[in-house]
Structure formats: structure tokens, C-alpha cells
Amino acid sequence: MKKSLYETDEAIVEGIRNDDDRALAQLYKLHFPMIFHFILNNSGTEDEAKDIYQEGVIVFYEKIKDNSLELSCQIKTYLYSVCRRLWLKRLAEKGRFASKLEDSEPFLSVEDDLPRHEEQERQFGIMTEALEQVGEPCRSLLEDFYIRTRNMQDITDKFGYVNTDTAKNQKYKCLQRLKKLFFATYKPEA
Template structure:
């Protein structure tokens, strides 16, 4: 019996599959491009675990751009992934105060599509900053608001379940309390956001 070979997908097919959440596409992206990132990071003061973390974050950046419909590639997908991974690793090295970076040969000798990667990276960093601010704001919110909002938005409890859990007289009172908590959270978040 012959083993069936997986088709080699084009960059466009990979991006379409990524947008659809295809596990096969994720596997193919990993098989194709992770070794290049592993080599780059391990030759620049990193470990295999560092490479896995950086590669996963680069794929998240790519996924967010694809899902948001804002990715316009002006280079090969391989180059884009390398460029994002490289930028993420350089940032991490700077945070560790280690700057000895040796580039491997650029994929296919292409330009890094610098401005595109810079813009995508800035978008990703801003989103991370906002998530961190939201987590801090939620932590400062206090009880019972924090638990109520987590139950509704993260645990997906119904208003009736929240009414019973918190001992409200009815679901309308629970909704009113959720609204007040949400407004407090927004005030905390935006006061932090403006300061930073």
C-alpha cells in the first residue's frame, strides 16, 4: 500500500486554510517554516522552547491579520513569518539585554517587507498592551463585580444562573448590576489607557 502524500499548498491556500482554522494548514506551516525559526533562535542565544514560543506568537500575529482581513503580502509567506519571528526574538533579546544576533540567510534573498511587518507588529503589540490593561483593570475592579463579569463573559453563565449564584431577586436586577460593573470596568480601563 502506498502512503498518500499531502498536497503542497501555495501561500494563498495556506492563508485561506489558516483563516478557516484548518489543523492541516497549521501542521504544514509548522513543518515548513519552524525549522528555519528554530535555527535562527538557537544560533542567537535561544533554546528550542524559545523558538517554539516565538514561532507560535508569529503564527498568532499572522492569524490575527488573516482573520481581520488586513493582511496584504508583498513577499513570500516564508519571509513574512521569518520577519515577524525575528522581530519578536530581537525584542525578547533586548529585554534580556543580549544583543548578539547572527542572521541566517534571508529566505529567497528577499526584502523583509519591512514596513508591512512593522505595522503588523505594532498592531499586535498594541492589542497585547490593551489586553494587559484590561486584565489589570479587571483585577482592580474588586468583588463581586470581577466575578460577575467573568461569569458572564468568560464562563458564559446565563443571567438566571448569575441571579441564583449571587442571590439577586431577579434577572433584571442581575443585568442592572452587570451593567454597573461593566461601566466601572470601562472607567478603570480608560483611565489607565489615557495615562499610558
Template sequence: MSKVIKGSAPADSEVILGILNNSDTVLERLYVAYFPMVLQLIINNNGNEDDAKDIYQEAIIVLYNKIKSGDFELTSKLKTFIYSVCRRLWLKRLSQLNRYEGDIRDFQDYLPVEDDVEKQTDRDQQYNKMESALKQLGEPCRTIIEDFYMHDRSMQDICERFGYTNADNAKTQKYKCLQRLKKLFFQLN
């Protein structure tokens, strides 16, 4: 068995397999391995260390979600992919802050990765919208929805917890709550 050096970059295939197998060690090594590259990119382009940490975290989430979705095909080095995602995210952030001057100083090869980043951004916005709708939903609906969809509780458990006469009544209430949640969700801009 080969000895793993703590600060060394994991092999690309090791990262993909590690993420598929929920390995915290691989994720930790990934964070350590490529963060200095991202830090340099952000600092050289109107950012600071906190910006770099945020951007790097977002890029790792994009990578993680792509690998977990099963449709990830690495067509470059993983380092290049991560740099490219961070670069795109940083360009977008600079643009939002009106600090983008039309050019960015690069020191690594990069790939166009706009679709992946846009999909992740859209997904994040949808999650935030759903979270807001859930907060507005009120009780007992919010707890019923959370118990069923997030905590995998059975309709029988929910029935007992809320004092419904049977699981069918609880299911009817869950349906009504879901309809209210959808209405709130689509009312949010």
C-alpha cells in the first residue's frame, strides 16, 4: 500500500472515487492541494483571502455535485477544472460588484465552464427560494413537510405526532401543505 503524503494533491481518479465513496479525507486533501492556486487568482484580481475561501468552497460544491450526479466526465486535469470553475465564479462575482475591468490575470490554463457554474447558481437560487417558502409556510405544515421529505418519517409517525385519526388523514394534510408550499414558492421572485 502506498504511503499518502498529507499535503500532496490526490490523484484525479482518487478524488472522483473519494467523492463517490463519501471520503472526508479526500475532500480535505483536495481543499489543501488547490487552495493556494485559487488564493493567488483571487488576490491578483481584486479579491482577498475570504473571497478566495468562498469561491473555492463554491467550486468544490460544483465539482462534488457534478461527480455525485453521475454525468461528470473529466476532460482535463482536475486542477484545471477547479481553476476554471473558480475563475468563472470570480468573474461573475466581480461583475456583480462592478469591479470587473474586462480582463483577468491568469497564471493557469483554464476551460470554459460557464454551463456548470450557471446550473449550480440556478440550483442554489431555487434552494434559497424553497427555504424562504418553507419559512413562510407556518405550522404544522412546515414540520409535516420537513418530517416527511427531509427526515424520512413515515405517514404513520406523522399521524401519531400530530394526533391525526389515521395515516390517510395525515397524507391529506401533507398534500394540502404541499399545495400551500408550491403557491408560496411560485409567489417569490
């Protein structure tokens, strides 16, 4: 696998300071899935996840450009914190969040949530590797169903299956292969 120019947080920050778009692209590649998962699991949509992540990256970018960023944690933790607060604020504005953001602020400490978040990120990394290893058409089929939320009829048509039962059977087999690859690598931390 080809190594990225921006493998460390420091390199990404330096790349942004030097106006290198590849640093921002790497930022999106590395951390968007985490925010996407968080927002989808908290009453959001894919478009809302993209919007919130864009806003979070803009906050990060502007703080780097005006030299006001004092990064005392990893970039992923910083972006998670910013995006989480932006999302909770948006939920409060939409009335989807029962209490006011100010009321729940003491309970939203990033430090408290960090171990769970880091474990989830480790799982996402292993799942991404497993998804790359599962091969085609399984990868596309699983992404279409679980990520793009396409229905079985659309998947049947796209992949040329005889009927939706055949497509469901293939999805099941692909999912079993993916699970096997995932659990061959993943071991819960004690």
C-alpha cells in the first residue's frame, strides 16, 4: 500500500499552513468516517454528517491559519469534539435533543468519551481493512446496502441478480465473509 505524505498530525497541520490541499484531503479521508458514524447514530443523515464535518474542518483550518490553535490532543479528538458540539447544537435547534445544550454541558466531556471513541475508531480501522479484503462484488454490495442505504430491489437490478431473495442471500454470504475477516484481526482490548 502506498504511504501518504501526511501520516502524522504534525505533517497535516504543516501541510495546511503551507496551503497544500492534499493535507485537507487526508484529513477528510482519515476522520470523516468517525463523524459520519457518530451523526448517523445520533439522529442524523449522511448530508448532515457532511455538513457538520465541513464546519468542523473549517473551524480547525481557520485556527491553524490564524495561529490560534493550541492542540493538546490528537486531531481526531479535536475534530470529534468540535463536530460533536456542532451536532448537539444543531439537534437542540431542531428540537431533537431533550435538554438545552448548556444543561448537558458537564456531561459531555470529551475526556470521558475518549476511551469509547478510540475503541470505536480502532474497530472502524479494522473494519475498513476487512472491507478492502472482502473483494468485489461483496464490497460494493455491502456499501450499497449499509452505507448508501439502497433497497434490495435497487441492489438486485444493479448487480443483475435474478430476484431480491438471491440478492439477500448474497448479502448474507458477503456479510459472513466480512465478519470472518474482521474477527480474524479484531480482539477486544482487556
